[in-house]
Amino acid sequence: MPDADGGASETRDGDSARSPTAVPVRPARSPDEPALRELQALLPEPSPGLLSYGLSTGTVLVTTAGAGRLVGYLLATHGDDTHLAELVVAPAYRREGRASALLSALLARRPDGERVTLAVAADSEPARSLYREFGFERVGSSETLFDDGTALLLERPV
Numbered sequence: 001m002p003d004a005d006g007g008a009s010e011t012r013d014g015d016s017a018r019s020p021t022a023v024p025v026r027p028a029r030s031p032d033e034p035a036l037r038e039l040q041a042l043l044p045e046p047s048p049g050l051l052s053y054g055l056s057t058g059t060v061l062v063t064t065a066g067a068g069r070l071v072g073y074l075l076a077t078h079g080d081d082t083h084l085a086e087l088v089v090a091p092a093y094r095r096e097g098r099a100s101a102l103l104s105a106l107l108a109r110r111p112d113g114e115r116v117t118l119a120v121a122a123d124s125e126p127a128r129s130l131y132r133e134f135g136f137e138r139v140g141s142s143e144t145l146f147d148d149g150t151a152l153l154l155e156r157p158v
Contacts, residue, residue: 023101028060028073035070036060039088044148050085051075061105063089063098074102081155082110084118087127099130107134115155122150 028036033055040046054060054075063072072089076082084106089098110116118136120127136154145151 023097024064025061025101025105026064027058028055028062030055032060032062032070036062036073039070039073039090040086042088042090043086045146047086050077053077054085061102063093063102065093072098072102074099074106076106076116081115081117082106084116099127100133103130103134113157115157117153117155119145119151119153121146121148122152128152 036051036055037048040048040051051060054077057078059076059078061074061076062070065071071093073086074084075086076084084103087099087102089096089102107116116136117139118131119142120131122128122141131154134156136156138152139155140153142151142153
């Protein structure tokens with residue numbers, strides 16, 4: 001998870017194999033910020049500065065339910081590669097294909113051959129399973145990235 005100045009982040013949302021095409025995904029907008037902050041508070045190590053950066057650069061995707069209520073988001077940072085920094089879905093909306101839909105939307109927006117990287121908690125089997133389904137492979141680990149345990153470093157080419 002990121003520190004206060006926006007370091008790397010962990011993702012913990014598991015997902016089912018439901019089709020992500022049925023789940024609405026769109027870019028975040030400024031009025032979404034309060035709902036995004038509430039969702040970010042679900043992360044073990046939220047980074048408000050990183051979320052502000054993502055909103056200002058347009059690198060946040062959201063999924064909605066009901067009357068447009070935000071129930072999940074993905075925050076990526078872009079440089080030489082894309083780094084999936086945060087992915088969270090509200091507990092009541094997990095196992096509906098929302099994390100898969102967000103991840104699919106991110107990958108569809110990236111150029112061919114660009115790597116996508118992320119860090120995931122070693123003890124988060126639902127998240128690790130999701131990333132395996134999308135072709136992410138372990139390239140390392142870190143004992144210092146997360147305050148609460150080992151981070152597995154994953155990547156995949158788009």
